[in-house]
Amino acid sequence: MHDFFKSPQTTAHKQYEALRAFFHEKMPAAEVARQFDYTLSAFYSLVRDFKKRFKENQADSYFFAENKAGRKPREDHDQIKDLIINLRKKYLSVPDIKSILDTQKHSRSEKQIYNILKGEGFARLPRRGSTQKDTKLENTLISAPKTILLPNQEEEVNTGNAGILCFLPLLKLYGIDTLIKSSNYPGTSTLPALNSILAFVALKLSNVRRYTADDLWCMDRGLGLFAGLNVLPKAAWYSSYSHRVTREMNIDFLKSMNDLWKQKGFLSDTANLDFVAVPYWGDDAHLENNWSRTRHQALPSILAAIAHDPDTGIMTYGDTGVRHENSSNVIIEFLDFYKQSAGSDLKYLVFDSKFTVYENLRKLDDNNVKFITIRRRGKKILQEINAIDPKTWPLEKVETSNGKTRNLKVLEQTIFLKEYGKKELRQIAIMGNGKIKPALIITNDFDLSRKEIIRKYAKRWLVEKNISEQTHFFHLNKISSSMVIKVDFDLTMTILAHNLYRLFATNLIGYEHQTAQTLYEKFVCNDGIITTDSENVTVSLKKKRNLPAILTSMAKILPKKIEWLNHRTLNIKTASYS
Numbered sequence: 001m002h003d004f005f006k007s008p009q010t011t012a013h014k015q016y017e018a019l020r021a022f023f024h025e026k027m028p029a030a031e032v033a034r035q036f037d038y039t040l041s042a043f044y045s046l047v048r049d050f051k052k053r054f055k056e057n058q059a060d061s062y063f064f065a066e067n068k069a070g071r072k073p074r075e076d077h078d079q080i081k082d083l084i085i086n087l088r089k090k091y092l093s094v095p096d097i098k099s100i101l102d103t104q105k106h107s108r109s110e111k112q113i114y115n116i117l118k119g120e121g122f123a124r125l126p127r128r129g130s131t132q133k134d135t136k137l138e139n140t141l142i143s144a145p146k147t148i149l150l151p152n153q154e155e156e157v158n159t160g161n162a163g164i165l166c167f168l169p170l171l172k173l174y175g176i177d178t179l180i181k182s183s184n185y186p187g188t189s190t191l192p193a194l195n196s197i198l199a200f201v202a203l204k205l206s207n208v209r210r211y212t213a214d215d216l217w218c219m220d221r222g223l224g225l226f227a228g229l230n231v232l233p234k235a236a237w238y239s240s241y242s243h244r245v246t247r248e249m250n251i252d253f254l255k256s257m258n259d260l261w262k263q264k265g266f267l268s269d270t271a272n273l274d275f276v277a278v279p280y281w282g283d284d285a286h287l288e289n290n291w292s293r294t295r296h297q298a299l300p301s302i303l304a305a306i307a308h309d310p311d312t313g314i315m316t317y318g319d320t321g322v323r324h325e326n327s328s329n330v331i332i333e334f335l336d337f338y339k340q341s342a343g344s345d346l347k348y349l350v351f352d353s354k355f356t357v358y359e360n361l362r363k364l365d366d367n368n369v370k371f372i373t374i375r376r377r378g379k380k381i382l383q384e385i386n387a388i389d390p391k392t393w394p395l396e397k398v399e400t401s402n403g404k405t406r407n408l409k410v411l412e413q414t415i416f417l418k419e420y421g422k423k424e425l426r427q428i429a430i431m432g433n434g435k436i437k438p439a440l441i442i443t444n445d446f447d448l449s450r451k452e453i454i455r456k457y458a459k460r461w462l463v464e465k466n467i468s469e470q471t472h473f474f475h476l477n478k479i480s481s482s483m484v485i486k487v488d489f490d491l492t493m494t495i496l497a498h499n500l501y502r503l504f505a506t507n508l509i510g511y512e513h514q515t516a517q518t519l520y521e522k523f524v525c526n527d528g529i530i531t532t533d534s535e536n537v538t539v540s541l542k543k544k545r546n547l548p549a550i551l552t553s554m555a556k557i558l559p560k561k562i563e564w565l566n567h568r569t570l571n572i573k574t575a576s577y578s
């Protein structure tokens with residue numbers, strides 16, 4: 001114990017004993033310096049510093065610093081605490097707050113955020129839908145970082161959109177990334193075409209309501225990672241980019257996509273066609289009124305034509321440049337488009353009675369294309385049909401979409417239409433139960449059976465289901481511009497996102513026919529942790545009831561190297577938390 005005071009081992013103890021000997025025991029400075037192994041000048045410096053601290057009443061802390069229990073408070077603690085409280089007042093969850101703090105390079109765990117909120121008296125958030133979240137981040141004193149290509153650094157970040165990263169291996173597996181890179185879409189030295197297009201697709205896949213109506217996606221690192229960026233660009237960039245896109249760029253991209261789907265076996269010999277009204281809620285006199293199925297009224301809107309494959313649900317065509325005076329010729333334009341893109345395998349076109357005029361039916365026949373459509377019912381036609389005894393109509397057992405069968409009364413006839421020319425058409429009248437007027441299917445195909453013709457037309461109703469999906473999930477009814485070209489690009493990105501969901505569904509056994517909305521809610525909408533190192537990107541998805549189905553489907557195509565993630569290998573696994 002005696003040696004402890006005579007032979008100090010630490011620097012602070014040595015300095016204390018030397019100063020004590022000089023000030024308290026009045027030893028000469030040279031002797032103190034020699035005893036404690038200091039040079040004379042170094043000891044004088046020590047004395048000078050101690051005198052300065054003594055004058056500032058800091059002499060005690062010079063040797064006897066009081067260590068408080070627990071973590072040392074950070075310099076920015078109060079600022080971050082205020083930010084966390086402000087974000088919770090925006091009705092954001094702890095994972096959402098964690099994601100935003102990560103973009104601001106504030107290292108806080110979810111447990112720390114939870115403890116701060118609990119200490120301030122905030123209760124746990126109740127379960128809420130996306131419409132209840134206030135994602136406007138005004139008055140939060142934060143801004144999203146500048147968008148750059150994904151930095152090549154090791155990090156671990158939280159994201160509220162980890163699920164959309166499951167689409168990355170699909171982009172590679174089917175070569176869609178190569179398709180985008182070889183397209184004519186514009187790019188810059190800072191944001192190449194691939195990253196730019198994926199920035200649009202990221203918002204479509206994640207069900208963002210409108211480009212200008214949400215701030216939170218500018219803060220999410222998962223959405224940025226999908227596009228090979230640190231974070232997605234601001235809303236103004238999306239509008240600026242759309243101005244640079246032309247209709248020719250969209251057409252070329254749709255043609256190359258159709259070539260790809262044909263190579264992969266996703267296109268049959270049939271295409272279903274229909275119109276969709278894309279409403280615009282601003283004031284613009286140049287827009288025509290079109291009937292909206294969802295609103296059940298005519299609205300100022302952009303009329304768009306959509307085509308899709310009835311077997312796979314893959315969408316093949318979209319055009320927002322339809323006006324009333326040229327709407328009947330869309331079917332001829334689509335025929336030209338299809339022959340230029342996927343070859344001449346198209347055999348059947350299915351559409352309703354208002355899609356085109358009878359004169360164009362003959363043009364289809366001259367091009368060796370079979371059509372199945374509905375004949376317009378006039379009073380004279382209905383009188384002729386009703387004059388036939390219903391008891392003489394044969395019954396046809398037709399399979400419905402759910403696998404069950406339904407008995408329908410059908411009457412087949414051969415007819416002539418003045419506008420079609422001197423050539424026969426096949427008419428199949430369908431009468432169901434009740435007092436519903438008969439549906440009159442007309443076709444130039446005399447080879448298929450009545451049952452097959454009815455089934456083919458019944459599948460056309462699926463395109464109406466897809467149109468409803470475009471309107472609601474992909475938010476075509478919430479466009480922020482009345483410019484046809486911008487809406488045309490938005491529709492093209494919607495088609496790409498829709499097809500990605502269809503590819504996603506084909507790998508999920510039992511969910512092949514689910515809508516994008518269902519797939520998003522069950523599988524894609526999920527939080528997670530993204531860990532990156534020099535060679536790998538690991539996505540840890542939060543535990544969820546349907547997560548095993550995703551992991552099973554991803555195991556077939558992962559791991560996979562992704563070029564726009566700095567050539568890192570993507571892996572997806574289960575997180576250790578729920």
